[in-house]
Amino acid sequence: MSSLDELYRQVILDHYRNPRRRGSLTGPHIHAEGLNPSCGDEFSLDLQIEDGVITDAAIQGQGCSISQASGSMMTDVIVGKTIDEARELTATFKLMMGIDVGDDPLDPDRPGAVLGDLEALQGVKKFPVRIKCADLPWTTLTDALDQA
Amino acid sequence: MSSLDELYRQVILDHYRNPRRRGSLTGPHIHAEGLNPSCGDEFSLDLQIEDGVITDAAIQGQGCSISQASGSMMTDVIVGKTIDEARELTATFKLMMGIDVGDDPLDPDRPGAVLGDLEALQGVKKFPVRIKCADLPWTTLTDALDQA
């Protein structure tokens, strides 16, 4: 498979064209926005959190297939998770992408950090300039969780 | 004679060390100042003009031997001359130095344009960056004559 085929897997194009949970939340929620100034990709995230658990999420934004698919897949895995689990997922995802997560990286194999569809984004690693596209929703998630 | 010997002729050093007509005029006079911003040389000129004739001159300033000697020698030749003759002298001097005097250069051989001691400044021509030093008093003179 060429690296382009690996990059643009079917599941990614599917999430890009049919993003899950697109829109905004109406009830009480946390809101965060991310911007990638170098390419102009935008991502915004609403989270409903009850008793430390993410009970709902909604996304908006525009950008390349990678950033939008990453965001869509992200909402798929974080809803139903606790804040701590969402942070674990974030670290796991970033480690998979080869992004430095600082001093205290989590054990990527620990239970709870199952990435599912997101693993399709592994092909992005071969395109260093696109890694920040894949990462944009996750940086935005971290901002949101920091407000919780 | 080396070009340095030609540059620093005795008569030049003499005018540098003993400038003629140094000071300022007290009666009614024209005043003009010249500055060479690239090297900091300064030259100021007072002229007394009666009936179109330069009857007195006084100079001040500081700078290299070339600019100061040129100024001193200039006063030697312009006092007693008419404004027109002073302009002719200026053009004659500039032509000797290889300076462009515009569309209507004078005939350097015509009577009245005798440079005398000033010819000692010919050695400056071999030092292109110093030509503007020699020229500074003459530019100042032109400014002064334009006021007359």
Add this chain to the structure above:
Amino acid sequence: MTDLSHLREDFPILSREVNGHPLVYLDSAATTQKPIQVLDAVDAFYRTENANVHRGAYTLSAEATDAYEGARAKVASFINASSPNEIVFSRGATSSLNHIAYGWGLNHLSEGDRVVLTVMEHHSNVVPWQLVARHKGIELVYLTMDDRYEVDLSGLDDLIDERVKIISVSGMSNVTGTLGPVRTMVEAARSVGALVVVDGAQLVPHSPTDVQDLDADFLVFSGHKMLAPTGIGAMWGKPERLEEMEPTEGGGEMIADVGLYESRWAPVPQKFEAGTPPIAQAVGFGAAVDYLTAVGMETVRDHEQEITGYAMKRLAEVPDLIVYGPSDPENRGGAVSFSLADIHAHDIATILDQHGIEVRAGHHCAKPLMRHLQVPATARASFYLYNTTDEVDSLVDGLFDARSLFGLDS
């Protein structure tokens, strides 16, 4: 077809490969590649004449000054300025525009005055005026674009009154290739005594420019977009405008005298060139305009029109491709922005890059225009004298590959 392919060997980088394919460089609107003639001029300067300029009484410094001032004269005659003193060297178009906005704007504009811009301006011709507006309470007014991607002049007459002090317009859009209506602007401005600033960043490199004929007040451009090194650009100004403009940077070289509390300025253009200037880069700029002059700017423009025309024709063969910009190559420059189906511009750039084809994707520093076009981003191919129709063909092949990767039939 003007064949300039023999020039390609002057550009060492064009023989490199990218991702296993020969480099197809289609991003000259962002920055151009450099011919050996320019690289050699810069190198020779450092190897034989390097010294600081203007302040030295010695041989090396005089040679460096001659090289630097010689470059000023070359750039001046390239745009047919009446004197080298009308050229102020700067870091580039951006810094030139900031000079004008601060040096002229901050000192001559006051509350209620208006600056007229267009929606197609590059950020470099928008943000400086916004910064001045913060200090001076001036108003920015925009002309919009019509559906043929031309600046919409229908409201111009109503817009132009004595409040308008400056009209600042791009000579050629870096997104749509639209030619700015400079002549109309100059006429409109004259009627109310306003100044016209022309952002020539895309104009000067790509077509013959004559400032006396243009009759604007200021023209800015960047060296790196016309074969010269990075770090150098120019501001041309009418002598009286340059005289009335205040310096925006203080320092060495730009002074006649410095006291503890007050200073006096050197004459134009030194007044605007504080500190050690980009000396070697100016020398390279001189070599670049020599190169362009030798090719002939008419030839450059002809070649680009031909290649742009060819590109428009070939791009029309790609289903779902929309070009944002005028369709007639006579009437536009060689920056061709487009979208392709629902494939994001960034994805297009990545896919083309895998074919060795380098195009830009994004907002092209023209967010107001993106909003006007209602697109978040476009892909852009832009051409220069070294590009060929073969490269256009590669581009089109790459776009078909993008379609297939995104599951669209060809």
Add this chain to the structure above:
Amino acid sequence: MTDLSHLREDFPILSREVNGHPLVYLDSAATTQKPIQVLDAVDAFYRTENANVHRGAYTLSAEATDAYEGARAKVASFINASSPNEIVFSRGATSSLNHIAYGWGLNHLSEGDRVVLTVMEHHSNVVPWQLVARHKGIELVYLTMDDRYEVDLSGLDDLIDERVKIISVSGMSNVTGTLGPVRTMVEAARSVGALVVVDGAQLVPHSPTDVQDLDADFLVFSGHKMLAPTGIGAMWGKPERLEEMEPTEGGGEMIADVGLYESRWAPVPQKFEAGTPPIAQAVGFGAAVDYLTAVGMETVRDHEQEITGYAMKRLAEVPDLIVYGPSDPENRGGAVSFSLADIHAHDIATILDQHGIEVRAGHHCAKPLMRHLQVPATARASFYLYNTTDEVDSLVDGLFDARSLFGLDS
């Protein structure tokens, strides 16, 4: 004696002749010569990686961005900054000082506030503050120099009160070689919460610099004075100062978003780098600090102390020669200004030039200091790592020739 003469072959220009003599380049305080390592780095960039930075999704642009940002990291670590983001690339020390004066000063200073300078400052650290003073009604206050050519600190305690908002001081004088009392300034400033700006144009090239140890708020320097190309320099700032500083230039690259009437800025350092930056020059700057690091800045400083000491000793043999500057080489840099009898500095430079010796003559962009020293101009020899004691001997021989040309006995 540290022998660095083997480095001379890295500098192509040093093998040229001037007026029939081997070049003796003694004007490194104005600008330095460039080693092949720097020339090659710049050339290689243009030949293999040239593209615009930051805005491209393609390989070439990513490579160019890596090269540019890699240079930022090198320059940061050269002065021991804690992060590359503390380095803002600029055109040079002058443009950096203007950035600070405008970006910080214009936005945080108001009527009655004071900026403390010294009489030894370069025009680049005087005029920007005068320009801000025009807009803001601030007061400039000067520390003077004592008869040992040191900044006179006797009145410092009385001077420092809450009106003082900025102290801006040269790290090393380009005329007298005097080391600026940076540490004392930093302490004094802290007591009233003032900022300290260090003009490092002569300091950073010539001695090991550690910004964390220095603990000032801003440090500026020029690439061309430390083996790098012209057209590039840097401003280092403490992160909190860079955050609170406003951009002074608007344009591409420095924005997060641009609307028609308002914009938002990109994060530091991009906020201060409007438009296409001097990309290849930054790459050259990186190569220059690599070169200096390989030699070792301690070695550079040692070599210059030795050569300056030797020069002071030999110059003392020339009758009627006065050196303006501290006498102890430990306590000064390698810029040695002098006068010789009644021979004007310009004449000295011309005579030395005929011997192939290039020294500067004039006010050295330090007119306030010239007035303080009560000299209209001085001649200045300044040294760098490639200079030798033999060259000092040639200088002294040339000065004896000047004496004899002016009819003074030897």
